[in-house]
Amino acid sequence: MATLCKNCGHALIYDPAVKKMHCMLCGGMWAAEEVESEEKKYRENERVMTREEVYGEEKEIQEEFLECYVYTCSECGGEIVIHGSEVSTKCVYCGNPTVVFSRVAQEKTPHFIIPFCVTRDDALRLIHERISHSLFVPKEIKNFKAEDVRGIYLPYWIVNAKYEETCVVRSRVKQGKYSSTKYWGRTGYTDIKNFPVDGCSLLSNESSARLEPFNVHGLKVFDEDYLLGFYSNASDIDYDELHEVTENRAKEIFETEAKHDVSGSSQQIIAESHQTSITNDYSYAMFPVWFVTFTYEGKHNTILVNGQTGKVVCGLPWRKALFWTLTVILGVILTILAFYLFKGFFYAMFDVGVKKRSSSSSSDSRGKIVVAIGAGIVALISAGVTKMKKVLTQIRLTQSAKTFNFVKKRQE
Amino acid sequence: MTAQDVLSIIMGAGVGIGIAFWIAASILEKRNNVGDSHGETYLYSNDVMVTDKEKLQDALHPKLKEYIQRVEPEAPKYPTAPNSKEQVKRTGQIK
Structure with a gap:
């Protein structure tokens, strides 16, 4: 049951750009609280016929039938198919935005709403x-x-x-x-x-x-x-x-x-x-x-x-070829730089060790440094893998069939 | 090639590849993972009050204080929406 424009009688919709009820035909605008139509009342729930009432016996659930509720558009009389727990949708015949008052009113009327601010x-x-x-x-x-x-x-x-x-x-x-x-x-x-x-x-x-x-x-x-x-x-x-x-x-x-x-x-x-x-x-x-x-x-x-x-x-x-190419090129450059750094460092360490007659504590220090560097390498790679896992999780959610069907299974 | 050279190559490769992978993964996460966060704690919680602190000798489970009384959850205020598994036929399809 649409809320109608006071000027021309066309159906109103909520426009986030102006944050008001807007008539797309004559351009009239009203705050939602200002619009009170005589028909703004709640309909009784129409009882849905069960499978037994339609067929008269227990039958196997057939794949081609959708789980849905059938309502009638109060503007044009056309049938509107509502899936699952949907409440409001548009009429496919007359194109008017139609609110299924019985679902909202009778079962769970919300206390509050945040209206759309983003168009x-x-x-x-x-x-x-x-x-x-x-x-x-x-x-x-x-x-x-x-x-x-x-x-x-x-x-x-x-x-x-x-x-x-x-x-x-x-x-x-x-x-x-x-x-x-x-x-x-x-x-x-x-x-x-x-x-x-x-x-x-x-x-x-x-x-x-x-x-x-x-x-x-x-x-x-x-x-x-x-x-x-x-x-x-x-x-x-x-x-x-x-x-x-x-x-x-x-x-x-x-x-x-x-x-x-x-x-x-x-x-x-x-x-x-x-x-x-x-x-x-x-x-x-x-x-x-x-x-x-x-x-x-x-x-x-x-x-x-x-x-x-x-x-x-x-x-x-993501572009996998570009990602791995960039990683390899960067890896080669950084490897060359790191090689010369470590070469100088290890030569200095071993020269000091030789001058000090290479005591066991010097060997221990060298061993600890190598282990620390190894741990650092493992930490870097683990951190990188963790970041990639986050991206893969987000991609999985974005490509989820459940979310897609949630959006798609609605009337146009 | 000395032992130091071999060690330098191994360490250098490890560090180089590790840093390169970390940089590329960081760019990927920053650009391809959009909006991966939820509301800040201060939006939903005034403060966390720690009422008791104790330094334990070891992880002794019996030392956990079981003073929290179990409370039966109250019945929901509103009924849930129907989630019927009944299959229905469109009225136009009924012969």
Whole structure:
């Protein structure tokens, strides 16, 4: 049921560029709170026919049928197919933005919403700005053509909680020439406030966590008019998932501080006991995200843009030939330089050793230096591998079929 | 070729390749890994209060203080959205 323009009766949509309801026909603009139509009421849920009612018997689930709900567009009477937990979508017949009030109103009406502040064009511009100067990004991706650009309101739970933990931290403490292992007990708590938990099981928590931070000061009291012109989903996670995500983040915050609080190096938590209590004042809100999809080398990629702050989230494939060529060339140059440095250094060391009649302590020192250099080489390569793993993880999330289907399985 | 030369070549190759790989991986991470971060701690937590500190002789698990009382989580305030596994047919397809 669309909210109509007071001037010409055309359907209104929410325009992030002006932060108002905008009539694309006559140009009229109103704040969402100003627009009150007589039809702004909630419909009863239409009951969906079950398989048994349609077929009259138990039948095997057939691949060609989609799990969906069927609604009727109140403007033109056409059928609208809604997947899973979707709430609002556009009518395929008359093209008007239609909000499925029954899903929003009857089951979970959000308390708050952050309206889109970043427009569609801004989102594309931000993406291009971010990726156009990258050395290892292929040219086809720098000039990619977006297949789908969809603004989707994601459901979020804003949670407050208290986290308590008792843990044992192990560290290496240096005492003169030697180092020893020490154990420290730490007990404490932290209060978590305004922590956003993604309420959509169709989008991975890894992807949604990277969209943070959202500025909760931009929250507005929920008004369904903000949804017009965009897609949205209702929350479909349960309390256990909410608890688990909150607990994991609180644990990370507490244990980072607990490790900093002990002296020594290589701090590691070896035992812990914790408890998380989520307070009853958690709120349900809608947060804006732009999803931009494109195809590269036959693989679908989905770039996310925070619809409030404009933060771009994606992992981009890289030009492997260029990467390894650069590594080899740089490696050869640095090897030559390092060779002459070490040659001078070792000759000086061995000459000193000969002059001092090469005592066992000199041999020990030379051995320690070689071992230290070897450890440094291993550390450099490990650090490089860690960085590459992060890139590969991000690319995996960007090319995730789950995320692509989350965007794609919607009406145009 | 002396032993020092051989050692210099080995060490030099290791350091050279190690640094080159680290530099290339750093550039790759900076440019191809976009937005890999979540909100800062101060946004979600006022402060971490450490209420008890103890230096332990060794990693004795029985020394962990089990004073945290387990609390049963409360029932969710709102019902979850339906996630029915029922297959439905479009009304237009029903004969």
